[in-house]
Amino acid sequence: MKIPVYLKNNVKNYEEKDFAIMTICSQTGNDLLEVWYYGDFFMVSGEERNYIVGTDSAPEKIVAKDPETNEEILIFDGTVHGYDNMFCDVYTEEQINDRELKKLDIPASQLILELGYSIDYEDEKDDYDFDENGEVILVNGNKMSWDDVVLNGFDYLALSYIDKNGKKIQFVDCELA
Known part of the structure; x- marks a missing residue:
């Protein structure tokens, strides 16, 4: 299964099609979650809802919160998750830390995460820098196991919620490579 390491305990209903598709849940299994975010909104023509995007000063950050237990689940941090953020883009401490979260104006909902994994890491393994262990x-100086790189280095992310009528509404769409 292609699930980022940081989300491995917060996923259910996993399936692989063109993308790895999963429902986000809390440690207790609750899948009715609030969405908290840092970012701006971008109007996408033909879509029902504005998309969350980064601001001029920092990338987006998306957190799910279980309203029953207050558990917070980091879904996406645009400073560290995905290929570009692991190997290309560098951020200042201010950009990383100064991103106050706001609650998205939807009720607690099922959240559907779709991840794309089209990078052939094994074919490009010689292009990466490894330490003595x-x-x-990574570009920020942090280190990660090869297996974790393959799971955390996705190149596409979409996040949707299921509304009260059972309709899937997308509100995040990121190309990450």
């Missing part, structure tokens, strides 16, 4: 050195 075999860990991959």
Whole structure:
């Protein structure tokens, strides 16, 4: 299964089609979650809802919160998750830390996460920098195991919620490579 390491305990209803598709849930299994975010809104023609995007000063951040237990689940941090944020883009401490979250104006809902994995890591393995312990050195200087790089280095992310009528409404769409 292609699930980012940081989400491995917060996924159910996993399936693989063109993308890895999963429902986000809390540790207790609750899948009716609030959405908290940092970012701006971008109007996409033909879509029912504006999309969350980064601001001029920092990338977007999306957190789900279980209203029953207050557990917070980091779904996407545009400073560290995905291929570009692991190997290309560098952010300041201010850009990383100064992103106050706001609650999205939807009720607690099922959240559907879709991830794209089209990078052939094995074919490009020689292009990465490794330390003496075999860990991959990321652009920010952090280190990660090869297996974690393959799971966390997705190149596409979409996030949707299921509204009260059972309709899937997308509100995040990120190309990450």
